[in-house]
Amino acid sequence: MQKVPDVFDIAIVGGGAGGVLVALHALRRASRAVDIALVEPMGELGEGAAYSAKTPEYLLNVPVAKMSAFARLPNDFLDYQQARHLSRFVAAEWAWRFVPRHEYAEYLRLRLRQAQENSMARLHVIRDLAVAMTDTADGGIGLRLERGRVMTARSMALCIGNLQKPLPVEPDPDMAERCIDAWNYAKVDSIPHDARVIIVGSGLSMADTLLALHAQGHDAAIDVVSRHALLPLPHAQDQAPADFDTDELMRLDLRGRMRRLRELAALAQAQGRSWQSVMERIRPLGQELWCSMSSQDQRRFLRHVRRYWDVHRHRIDPALEASIRAMLDSGQVRLHRAGMRAATVDGTQLRVEVSAGDGCRRTLWVDNIVNATGVELGAHAMKHALLRHCLQNGYARPGPHGLGIHTMPDGSLVAADGNVRNHCRVLGSLRIGDLWESLAIPELRAQAEQIARDLLEKSR
Ligand SMILES: Cc1cc2nc3c(=O)[nH]c(=O)nc-3n(C[C@H](O)[C@H](O)[C@H](O)COP(=O)(O)OP(=O)(O)OC[C@H]3O[C@@H](n4cnc5c(N)ncnc54)[C@H](O)[C@@H]3O)c2cc1C
Incomplete structure (x- = not known):
């Protein structure tokens, strides 16, 4: 049996889709024998909140064509589906299908196993919950796990994902x-x-x-x-994005953007297209739209627009x-x-x-x-031992508007005193205050690739 060291090059906290994507990208890119720890207490890897549903009625809300684990291999999930359902497969049809969510976790695990078999790096899966972190004397990170174990790593990816909001009233x-x-x-x-x-x-x-x-x-x-x-x-049957100049949207304030989007949706419908085609066009620009708004407009968005945005965006x-x-x-x-x-x-x-x-x-x-109240976004409202520990001990601070935690564009964690901890990277929904669009696979795979590349570099 392989001995599990307590000292790792990279520690990935959380083995949902996000953590698995970081591990997958790191295994594929590693050009030497680095030790990567993946800490996850629950279920099977790759499942997390979204993909742990085991029965077929729980479907992905994004079609197959957009769920590849690799930005540079956009058809990879489609290829996986093809291998799985060969006998009744017509690629063009399957690309726009919504398949059961558990198939996505299975896909991630298969790609992770394949990457492990061909990698120079070693992956160590640790079935435990990280509850506290510290700085080590040599500039690394110490993690305390719930069962008492302490591990250290030169760098860390925090991929703890989605926490559910409580009911509006606490039940007896x-x-x-x-x-x-x-x-x-x-x-x-x-x-x-x-x-x-x-x-x-x-x-x-x-x-x-x-x-x-x-x-x-x-x-x-x-x-x-x-x-x-x-x-x-609903998604529209026709998934193609509308064609319009998105630069003009970026120049407008929130009110102007909303007005323009309504006009564009009406225009699309008048031309026999769907309003959804307008949302498809701006889908890749979600982070840019958020980051280019003034802080005041971001607050207005959260108060007045967000609920309408969410139902049009997440279909x-x-x-x-x-x-x-x-x-x-x-x-x-x-x-x-x-x-x-x-x-x-x-x-x-x-x-x-x-x-x-x-x-x-x-x-x-x-x-x-x-x-079914959805994802908790408020940093201080999140009931999570490690996060609370990080906030209380100054390793992290809330993100803009109190949403998630504050990170730099490369995902580096920003400490309470403003210092950038670039050996601690954050992925996914915790970055929502900085990026807004940081929940779905297209964003997670891009973040995972960057984090894997940067943390491998740090382990040299
Ligand atoms: C119900 C639902 C359906 C979704 N459907 C889609 C979809 O169809 N397409 C799409 O693109 N996106 C979808 N999403 C968005 C989704 O957020 C991402 O696709 C992705 O699943 C997020 O993965 P994650 O690893 O960041 O978070 P999670 O899936 O929440 O995983 C986080 C993991 O971290 C572990 N963890 C937490 N704290 C610790 C700790 N202290 N120590 C160790 N481990 C820890 C948890 O046990 C968990 O396994 C959906 C989200 C939800 C909630």
């Missing part, structure tokens, strides 16, 4: 079993078909839960409550959107524009109080509450 401890996180797919799948369910949140996780319940033949009523009641919108398979509409039309699913105010146990049921914007209160009796 005696209700805990019946309050289910939408990302706890096995628990969602165990909801009885005749249970009355309330889903809090109306975004992509709500869509996942509805479709999972539907696939299991759920026949009781489902209430969806959300303060804005905006439902996920779902049109077939799934049609299923959700059908569930609403049948009356089985009721959408309430309201906030959750209180939840208590009442006999055998849960009594949930919701109130609409006009102050009108309503009581719903249910068997289960599903938390």
Whole structure:
């Protein structure tokens, strides 16, 4: 058996899609024998919050053509699908399909194994949770793991990903079993078909839960409550981007950009194209659009535009959107524009109080509450031991507007005193305050490639 050293060249904290992408790129690029540790306590590698769903009704919300692990091999996930489903494969058709999410984690693990077999570097997977970090005397990083082990590395990639927001009201401890996180797919799948369910949140996780319940033949009523009641919108059948000059958008302030985007969407529709084609055109510019806004406009965006932006930007398979509409039309699913105010146990049921914007209160009796409120973005609200430790000990500080943590354009962590810790790199949703667009695979693979290249360089 290979001995696992406590001293590594590179430590990757988090083995979801982001951490696996960093490991994959580092293994492929390494030109000598470096030791890479990948620390992950849960499930199988590559799964994380998004791809741990095991059943086929949980689909990717991005088509196959856009999910390659490698920017320079854009068809790699398509090639993987081809190898997997050879007998019924027509590449042009599959490119725009939405395949089950677990297939994406399987793809990442296969590519990781292949990279390991051909690499000069060694990957050590450590099944534990990093809870604290320190600086070492030689300029490296020390990590304390939950089970007591201490490891050191010359550099670190922080890939801890998505943390779920809590319910707007904390459930009583005696209700805990019946309050289910939408990302706890096995628990969602165990909801009885005749249970009355309330889903809090109306975004992509709500869509996942509805479709999972539907696939299991759920026949009781489902209430969806959300303060804005905006439902996920569908991708267009025609995925090609509209053609317009994006430079003019960059010159405008937020109000001007929104006005122009609405005009462009109307124009596209008048020409027989979809409004989605306009979003496709600006999709690769998400970070540039955010970074070129004044801080004041960023705040306005967060307060007034973000919810509308999110539903137009993060879309779902049109077939799934049609299923959700059908569930609403049948009356089985009721959408309430309201906030959750209180939840208590009442006999055998849960009594949930919701109130609409006009102050009108309503009581719903249910068997289960599903938390589909989405990703927690506020640095101080994140319940995460390592992150809290970093913030409390000055290794990190919150990002702009308190979102995520502050990083440089190359992902280097910025300490509380403003010092740049360029041997600590951050990937993914923690960079949202600096980049806004830092959640999906196209951004993660680019960040992973850069982090892998830079950290290998540092290990020389
Ligand atoms: C439900 C859902 C569906 C999505 N669908 C898509 C999609 O179809 N296409 C797309 O492009 N994007 C999608 N996304 C966006 C998604 O954020 C990324 O694609 C990607 O999964 C993020 O990976 P990550 O590794 O950054 O985070 P995560 O997937 O959250 O993984 C983080 C990992 O870090 C581990 N970890 C956390 N803290 C520690 C610690 N202290 N020590 C050790 N390990 C730790 C966790 O256990 C976890 O495994 C989806 C997101 C969600 C939430």
